[in-house]
């Protein structure tokens with residue numbers, strides 16, 4: 001019962017169910033093999049390919065906690081990929097570690113500046129987050145195209161490629177990158193007071209201001225982190241393809257990130273957030289993506305399939321649906337002869353109550 | 360009070376239970392007209408649990424048409440919970456609600472309202488962005504050809520509002536008006552429908568005498584029409600003035616149902632608290648000259664339009680400055696300008712002689728000046744965070760996000776304030792949203808006191824607080840002042856201002872008209888000063 005009440009219970013249940021269904025349908029789904037001292041197989045691929053979405057969703061979690069939203073993350077990814085690959089392509093020695101380091105640092109800094117721009121619009125100028133970040137969402141890809149001169153820049157650079165395709169101990173580098181970033185973000189949020197202050201600002205901005213919280217700084221910081229992490233995601237993404245494709249890099253990732261955050265149990269209303277929940281949400285989304293491949297859904301139909309499964313997963317997690325379920329089973333138990341009116345009110349009020357308890 | 364209503368006269372006599380008796384059976388013995396003696400609302404065995412905690416434990420409660428029935432109890436006794444169970448805002452775990460003879464299970468307040476049960480909840484739950492009229496008719500807007508008919512809506516709203524003697528523009532956004540007006544709008548909303556049962560959970564907590572009188576007039580009218588009114592208030596005077604009958608709850612259990620005329624106040628308090636309250640002696644006032652020589656905080660010509668104009672204030676160390684004034688006299692505006700919440704348009708504030716520009720609450724806090732808003736829910740607490748988080752919030756914000764207060768230190772702080780102020784439940788991890796009103800107020804105070812401020816500005820700090828806790832808070836304010844803290848104490852309750860304050864600043868139309876030693880006043884003379892119309896300048 002207490003397990004049921006845990007805020008991560010339903011997100012985890014959804015992920016586990018998804019994996020189990022897949023494994024039953026096709027045992028190869030979980031197959032892992034060892035080659036040259038490295039692990040390969042679908043689960044490993046999921047961990048590797050989760051990286052960009054994981055980073056973006058992490059930043060999105062913080063932004064959403066402040067009652068905001070960051071639509072620009074995909075565009076920022078494109079810019080960061082374009083910046084880093086252009087630097088490498090223009091350098092005399094694309095394969096050197098020095099070039100790659102410079103490329104990464106500059107790209108990440110550019111992404112940080114873009115995040116700061118978003119934060120400025122939202123926290124200082126008071127522009128609605130959805131509009132403020134829409135500006136960059138629309139303009140960002142144009143900037144990326146400008147940087148690459150309108151072409152798809154492709155490069156060959158072993159150290160850069162290593163980021164997404166390399167292996168460290170048994171597992172892909174990209175996996176270690178996201179694990180490290182998750183750990184850092186979680187540590188910073190929980191070990192400093194940033195987590196609490198972010199939640200406070202998200203729950204009640206005016207009361208927070210009156211309590212002396214610098215909401216402006218907190219909100220600004222969230223957008224900067226989001227920009228920064230989108231920048232890193234852009235690098236990993238570009239490293240995967242070794243091409244700066246400004247039109248397609250991170251395309252629609254903002255929506256998948258929002259989906260992952262919500263699947264992880266963080267409310268779009270802001271306030272309480274869960275980093276662990278977001279990790280689970282991202283793994284769910286990536287697993288779902290793989291499910292589509294394993295089920296051999298034709299590309300034309302895969303968005304519909306994806307949407308249907310998402311709706312099911314979201315319903316399974318909805319407190320209101322849980323309450324309906326409980327009310328329905330209670331009615332069954334009360335025996336049909338008692339003439340209990342099979343109406344909604346009881347169920348609806350139970351749902352209300354559940355929300356209050358669970359929130 | 361008017362006793363012409365046969366209804367009001369008949370039921371109390373008809374259903375006089377012995378003092379202290381548990382609830383009598385569903386039907387009172389009757390010697391009045393049969394139809395009138397029928398209970399309109401009959402709650403039996405109401406039980407509500409939150410997890411392992413039982414907030415309401417088998418409570419019986421009933422209401423007759425045409426009576427005002429007060430529900431009394433300490434903070435956290437379960438009054439609001441019983442009300443929510445009645446209106447369907449919470450589901451009962453056990454028990455039944457019978458209204459007008461048939462069992463009801465409302466799916467929510469909307470259902471209840473459709474059935475004639477209108478409620479004004481303790482915490483005003485209106486939408487500040489919407490206009491006054493839209494708030495009143497939310498969810499049942501008058502329509503014409505399928506679209507909302509704003510003209511009719513505004514006209515009807517104006518009618519309802521004037522029925523309450525309220526002069527506001529139905530078209531302007533609600534958020535523009537002070538809390539008291541918002542509360543009246545919530546009441547207007549509740550009575551704008553066809554009500555049979557009107558539930559008022561602390562409707563008067565932020566109202567002034569005049570508005571209370573106006574509200575009571577409306578309540579009496581409704582009562583004459585046979586409406587059953589459930590009234591919750593921590594003001595004993597109001598309870599005794601208005602109600603025919605009193606039901607007392609303690610710790611979620613029914614203590615008993617009594618006729619107001621047969622229950623002495625002292626007995627009522629005893630039943631509510633389960634013990635005697637020691638009346639506190641009025642505070643020994645620091646005898647100070649009119650203006651302290653070296654004030655901790657002083658303001659000259661403080662102006663912020665609309666609200667305050669040219670206000671002068673001085674607060675000495677260890678002094679309680681009471682602030683009294685009518686609604687609209689600028690009490691809250693003065694408090695906000697003094698504490699950096701709103702920037703003053705003109706005027707000078709000095710803190711210990713040094714001029715200070717207070718442009719944010721944070722800035723004021725760093726200078727030792729803190730503010731507790733009259734509006735706990737929107738400007739005070741962070742509902743979803745725990746008691747502990749709420750208590751340490753300001754301190755943590757002051758230290759900065761990167762210098763966290765360690766977990767053990769936080770816990771220690773929270774526990775010590777929970778103990779010092781008697782916050783219930785004494786569980787630092789409990790979300791503050793789930794606390795009763797009085798305990799929320801204490802958490803608010805704890806947050807500010809944890810900053811060890813020099814000046815604390817309390818805007819209606821005892822609003823919605825039960826008799827026992829009120830006395831405690833008043834005593835606490837006195838103690839704090841004795842230890843050197845300067846307190847600005849704003850309250851619509853003049854008696855309280857006099858009891859706690861050393862001097863009283865009287866606000867009229869945004870100006871501090873005069874500052875008078877509390878010892879030289881009594882509630883009547885203070886009322887006269889407060890209400891005095893401004894004389895033309897000589």
Ligand SMILES: Nc1ncnc2c1ncn2[C@@H]1O[C@H](COP(=O)(O)OP(=O)(O)OP(=O)(O)O)[C@@H](O)[C@H]1O
Nearest residue numbers: 409414434435436437438439440793794795796797
């Ligand atoms: N959602 C909730 N979750 C857990 N406990 C709750 C919740 N709502 C109320 N309680 C608890 O139930 C008890 C009764 O609360 P209630 O609000 O009914 O008190 P009250 O009599 O209205 O007090 P007050 O005079 O302060 O308004 C309190 O101890 C409160 O902490």
Ligand SMILES: [Mg+2]
Nearest residue numbers: 438439481796
């Ligand atoms: Mg209450």
